[in-house]
Amino acid sequence: MEDVLTENPPPSRFFQEDLNNFASPPPEPPLPSPFILFSSPKPELPLKPSLLIIALSSPSLHIFHSCLPSKTLIGTLIIPELPFSGNTVEPSLQDKSCNIYSLSDNNNENSVLLISVQLPVSPERSNLVSRLLIGQDIVPERVIILDSIQSRNFRGRLSPDEALAAKLETSSEKKAAAASRLNLDYFPSGSVIDGLSASLLSRCQLKNIRGTLVVSWPEFDPSVVRFVGGLLKSIVPGLDNKSVGKDLEMYSSRSGLKKDAWLDSDLYT
Amino acid sequence: MEFVVEEGKLVHEECSTLILPALSIGNVGQLAVDLLVSSTAAERVGYLDDLNLLPCVGNDAYGPLPCGDIALPLEVYESSSTATTLAQQRSPVAKGMMIKFAENIAEFAASNGKKDVIVLASLDFQRLHNLDLSRGPQVYYLSNTESDGRDDHCERLGFGRLGEYDPEGRCWKYLSSVFDKNNKEELSFPSEDELEDIDYYPSLPFAALFSAFKARGLKVTCLLCYCSEGDNIPDAFLLAEAASKLTGLTPDKFHGEEGGKWRIPYSWKSMYGAPPDMSMF
Numbered sequence: 001m002e003d004v005l006t007e008n009p010p011p012s013r014f015f016q017e018d019l020n021n022f023a024s025p026p027p028e029p030p031l032p033s034p035f036i037l038f039s040s041p042k043p044e045l046p047l048k049p050s051l052l053i054i055a056l057s058s059p060s061l062h063i064f065h066s067c068l069p070s071k072t073l074i075g076t077l078i079i080p081e082l083p084f085s086g087n088t089v090e091p092s093l094q095d096k097s098c099n100i101y102s103l104s105d106n107n108n109e110n111s112v113l114l115i116s117v118q119l120p121v122s123p124e125r126s127n128l129v130s131r132l133l134i135g136q137d138i139v140p141e142r143v144i145i146l147d148s149i150q151s152r153n154f155r156g157r158l159s160p161d162e163a164l165a166a167k168l169e170t171s172s173e174k175k176a177a178a179a180s181r182l183n184l185d186y187f188p189s190g191s192v193i194d195g196l197s198a199s200l201l202s203r204c205q206l207k208n209i210r211g212t213l214v215v216s217w218p219e220f221d222p223s224v225v226r227f228v229g230g231l232l233k234s235i236v237p238g239l240d241n242k243s244v245g246k247d248l249e250m251y252s253s254r255s256g257l258k259k260d261a262w263l264d265s266d267l268y269t
Numbered sequence: 270m271e272f273v274v275e276e277g278k279l280v281h282e283e284c285s286t287l288i289l290p291a292l293s294i295g296n297v298g299q300l301a302v303d304l305l306v307s308s309t310a311a312e313r314v315g316y317l318d319d320l321n322l323l324p325c326v327g328n329d330a331y332g333p334l335p336c337g338d339i340a341l342p343l344e345v346y347e348s349s350s351t352a353t354t355l356a357q358q359r360s361p362v363a364k365g366m367m368i369k370f371a372e373n374i375a376e377f378a379a380s381n382g383k384k385d386v387i388v389l390a391s392l393d394f395q396r397l398h399n400l401d402l403s404r405g406p407q408v409y410y411l412s413n414t415e416s417d418g419r420d421d422h423c424e425r426l427g428f429g430r431l432g433e434y435d436p437e438g439r440c441w442k443y444l445s446s447v448f449d450k451n452n453k454e455e456l457s458f459p460s461e462d463e464l465e466d467i468d469y470y471p472s473l474p475f476a477a478l479f480s481a482f483k484a485r486g487l488k489v490t491c492l493l494c495y496c497s498e499g500d501n502i503p504d505a506f507l508l509a510e511a512a513s514k515l516t517g518l519t520p521d522k523f524h525g526e527e528g529g530k531w532r533i534p535y536s537w538k539s540m541y542g543a544p545p546d547m548s549m550f
Binding site for chain 1: 273275276292293294316318320322323324325326327328329330332335336337338339341342359360361362363364365366367368440444468471472473474476477535536537538
């Protein structure tokens with residue numbers, strides 16, 4: 001049991017530094033800005049995919065890597081303060097990386113772009129990263145973001161053995177034809193989502209881009225992997241749904257693939 | 270900071286009074302703004318996009334039923350019937366960036382025709398030295414009408430002047446100087462480790478906002494109440510009521526429940542989490 005005197009305050013309350021005008025400002029010189037490195041030959045920018053899918057949750061990252069063999073790596077996001085140590089030459093689910101892939105068809109190159117966010121982006125850097133991924137070099141018509149529900153920010157009850165999923169949409173997405181939208185309940189009012197996925201969806205709203213954030217629970221669960229696979233099957237051409245069932249035993253317990261596996265790899269480089 | 274007007278919405282120039290929260294203990298300022306937005310049926314007209322604000326999103330906070338309208342970290346609402354603009358902040362400012370944030374929001378207010386600013390915030394009850402229970406819950410104020418923080422209108426309304434305001438104190442002087450573009454005097458940034466008890470008030474976000482708006486030549490009044498962490502809904506009502514009195518809002522301007530004044534925002538239903546699991550009984 002946590003010590004009530006020293007445990008972290010509940011999500012709606014503040015740390016002392018949040019309420020201090022004189023908290024130490026960020027160090028000088030400031031951190032170098034994140035940037036995108038595109039593969040050679042550099043594509044014509046900005047890229048204008050009809051659909052941009054951004055995976056942040058473990059189930060969605062698993063789907064990206066195991067069910068989309070025909071994707072082409074076209075770029076990577078570099079966050080200067082995060083080391084590459086432990087990354088493999090070929091993209092791997094265990095890498096600390098943020099790669100950009102294209103699912104092209106013969107008629108429309110870059111019609112679907114995928115971004116696989118496999119590194120921790122701090123809340124303080126999220127706004128810079130989201131501006132890079134949406135609205136500058138990449139200007140999508142529609143965005144789908146896949147993340148997990150954060151229990152610390154959720155006001156309802158979350159059961160470890162009951163899967164659930166919900167969405168938040170931008171105003172543009174809400175106005176779109178019902179048949180084209182994802183059929184999910186809305187994320188309940190009173191709970192919030194923070195971090196990079198929140199920043200990405202905010203960016204879509206500010207830029208008047210169709211955007212949907214899908215959050216699921218639990219974070220490591222075979223049923224959630226199947227759910228995400230089914231969700232993506234309806235919108236991504238070429239998704240090999242048969243592969244969704246592979247290696248699902250990795251998600252049956254916390255002894256399987258951990259969210260921070262790519263962080264732990266620093267110890268062995 | 271960029272002000273992004275929502276598609277299809279218009280900004281009303283007559284909404285020259287701006288009410289906004291300062292981050293403070295118990296989130297009281299934010300709860301009070303929630304109550305004011307909900308009860309005046311203010312309409313969202315846009316968003317403020319600032320790199321220094323940590324990201325968050327959620328479902329519509331006000332209802333009557335959450336309809337999936339996305340909520341962003343800093344939103345601007347207008348109530349044309351009350352000529353009031355309300356800004357609601359839902360997430361903290363990045364550590365060490367509060368002064369920059371205050372400067373940005375003061376710039377928004379000044380360049381969008383705001384003339385009067387009301388900042389709602391709370392103070393730690395442990396800092397209250399002269400407790401007078403005979404008067405009931407007390408609202409304190411700080412105004413830039415007079416150099417000592419005094420304002421006749423606030424006095425007539427029964428608000429107590431914040432006696433701890435000392436414009437010559439080093440931290441208050443630092444805040445004044447950092448927002449004053451004409452100031453040539455170089456004052457050193459007070460280190461976190463050097464702060465003393467007297468520096469509590471100027472160290473709070475409301476003080477940065479007060480100093481920033483003051484430097485832009487806007488009339489600014491901070492309404493404050495003392496509280497502890499806990500159920501801060503009564504404190505929110507206290508501040509919201511004080512703000513409505515200060516702005517002269519009559520009861521007919523409100524769209525409360527069952528003909529009353531206040532409408533509880535839908536998001537408050539889950540403020541303290543889910544009810545207990547009755548199946549265990």
